[in-house]
Amino acid sequence: MKGKRGRVRLNVGGRVFETTAATLAGAGRDTMLGAMIDASWNHGDGEGGVDEYFIDRDPECFAVLLDLLRTGGLHVPPHVADGVLCREALYYGLLDRVRAARWGPFDGDRLRLAASVAGSAAGDGTAVRAAPDGGCCVAHGGAVRVYNWVMEERRAVHLDHAPVNDAAYLDEATLLVAARERPGTGRRDGGVAAFSALTGDLRHRFRVAHDRHVRSYTPGALAFDNRCKVFASCKGRFNEYGIGVWDCTTGEQADFFYEPPGCALGDADKLQWLDGTSTLMAATMFPRTDSSFISLLDFRDKKNVAWSWSDVGTPASLEDKHVLHAIAMEDGRSLCVINQYDDLGFLDVRSSGGAGGVRWRSRSKLAARKKKASPRGEETCYPKLAAHGGQLFASTNDTISVFSGPDHVLTSTLRGSDAGAICDFSIGGDRLFALHNEENVVDVWETSPPPII
Structure with missing residues (x-):
């Protein structure tokens, strides 16, 4: 996935998110999002050199997880239930990342x-x-x-x-x-x-x-x-x-x-x-x-x-x-x-x-x-x-x-x-x-x- 400006557009449950390939790569190659930038994936058909993909998942939780990849911080709105966020993080392969952001090494x-x-x-x-x-x-x-x-x-x-x-x-x-x-x-x-x-x-x-x-x-x-x-x-x-x-x-x-x-x-x-x-x-x-x-x-x-x-x-x-x-x-x-x-x-x-x-x-x-x-x-x-x-x-x-x-x-x-x-x-x-x-x-x-x- 190599858009001209390295941008990726994701349509998650009807809500469009735009980010960079580098942000998705930060999730790790063993995650669903990290794998999306692998050369073995087919490119999307987005306009202006921006690759676009559709993911049929919860957009509210995806917004939280994308912000985690961008900033390293976990900020969960009150209306997002922990159980739902856990389920979505597991789907994307980000559950360990969410846990690490929730608490640090035991002390x-x-x-x-x-x-x-x-x-x-x-x-x-x-x-x-x-x-x-x-x-x-x-x-x-x-x-x-x-x-x-x-x-x-x-x-x-x-x-x-x-x-x-x-x-x-x-x-x-x-x-x-x-x-x-x-x-x-x-x-x-x-x-x-x-x-x-x-x-x-x-x-x-x-x-x-x-x-x-x-x-x-x-x-x-x-x-x-x-x-x-x-x-x-x-x-x-x-x-x-x-x-x-x-x-x-x-x-x-x-x-x-x-x-x-x-x-x-x-x-x-x-x-x-x-x-x-x-x-x-x-x-x-x-x-x-x-x-x-x-x-x-x-x-x-x-x-x-x-x-x-x-x-x-x-x-x-x-x-x-x-x-x-x-x-x-x-x-x-x-x-x-x-x-x-x-x-x-x-x-x-x-x-x-x-x-x-x-x-x-x-x-x-x-x-x-x-x-x-x-x-x-x-x-x-x-x-x-x-x-x-x-x-x-x-x-x-x-x-x-x-x-x-x-x-x-x-x-x-x-x-x-x-x-x-x-x-x-x-x-x-x-x-x-x-x-x-x-x-x-x-x-x-x-x-x-x-x-x-």
């Missing part, structure tokens, strides 16, 4: 509250998981509600009232769900299954076999590695206690790490794959069990516990400092834990069996607001941890604290909607999602885009 110190989304029922939210594409899913009782990146609800995953223990995105289109058997039914409807994140349809059930027989089991936490393996903590009725492993390409069971004496792998409520050491962190934490157990599992030929730590037998002065959550730091050299007093602790995984003990750091002064209690007088939400981009995040009551630098100095505090304590949060797709259990509200935090110079 915990520059996060701003972008939205608060209310669920359909209060008090039953258990987990929130960020999707790679900027959306998320929220586990509510026997269902997992799925949202796209503009926080429009897709078709939910329904498990016929089987309570959900955990969920994880295998990729943008595949959601893994771990569910317990429905109490009192006698049905073997628990386990791990893969669902379409787009339609909610069941794709595959991951079975556990023992002594050549398929067994029923209750899964706890989920994780996956960079070699297409899915992990789940499994608590069975017979001898299936430990960590199940499946090949997510074939869906077949690939391995099983049976629970060694002194551990509680089948009850693990936190799994995390560590790329640097090719080990799996399995953490079983108070109050699920009387004491906390954290192990690094090596799944190579001779499966073994490469490292372990427990708060059994802690000194009397620390006997009440049970670990409530744990996260492996991104450098792979240490674990961060948090207790019921909101103290942060660090364990060096390079020392044998956690010989150096926990280096505790008090956070009690940071919990400025009173803990919200349930009608029974019990604390409704326990603290959670996450690590991302070299920063450490810790939820306490209705607040998420951000720690930065090698010394993990407190640099920011995130407090969103007044919806009560945060029961879970997740980071992914350049966003942070925080779930408030009491009101069943999800806060969406984004990083402000960099200024246009």
Whole structure:
């Protein structure tokens, strides 16, 4: 497409736009608009050396997208719905460009509250998981509600009232769900299954076999590695206690790490794959069990516990400092834990069996607001941890604290909607999602885009 003055005329849904070939080329050759200037396309029949093409799409959204290509800024009129703009951007191949203009690279110190989304029922939210594409899913009782990146609800995953223990995105289109058997039914409807994140349809059930027989089991936490393996903590009725492993390409069971004496792998409520050491962190934490157990599992030929730590037998002065959550730091050299007093602790995984003990750091002064209690007088939400981009995040009551630098100095505090304590949060797709259990509200935090110079 080579008009005399390099101009292109586009008739979009009856509205005529005129721009330059260079502007369209800026969209990229892998986009529909960028491909229009490729020499393999036939030229239009416009007048005065200006090529003209007709596109049967929404002209209002095209005006927004053309301005984005011209200026680098995204300016959406109030009458243009986010969902419609998303649909049109996907058609033109500009969805990633729109997302990049909406928010910048993730930075915990520059996060701003972008939205608060209310669920359909209060008090039953258990987990929130960020999707790679900027959306998320929220586990509510026997269902997992799925949202796209503009926080429009897709078709939910329904498990016929089987309570959900955990969920994880295998990729943008595949959601893994771990569910317990429905109490009192006698049905073997628990386990791990893969669902379409787009339609909610069941794709595959991951079975556990023992002594050549398929067994029923209750899964706890989920994780996956960079070699297409899915992990789940499994608590069975017979001898299936430990960590199940499946090949997510074939869906077949690939391995099983049976629970060694002194551990509680089948009850693990936190799994995390560590790329640097090719080990799996399995953490079983108070109050699920009387004491906390954290192990690094090596799944190579001779499966073994490469490292372990427990708060059994802690000194009397620390006997009440049970670990409530744990996260492996991104450098792979240490674990961060948090207790019921909101103290942060660090364990060096390079020392044998956690010989150096926990280096505790008090956070009690940071919990400025009173803990919200349930009608029974019990604390409704326990603290959670996450690590991302070299920063450490810790939820306490209705607040998420951000720690930065090698010394993990407190640099920011995130407090969103007044919806009560945060029961879970997740980071992914350049966003942070925080779930408030009491009101069943999800806060969406984004990083402000960099200024246009």
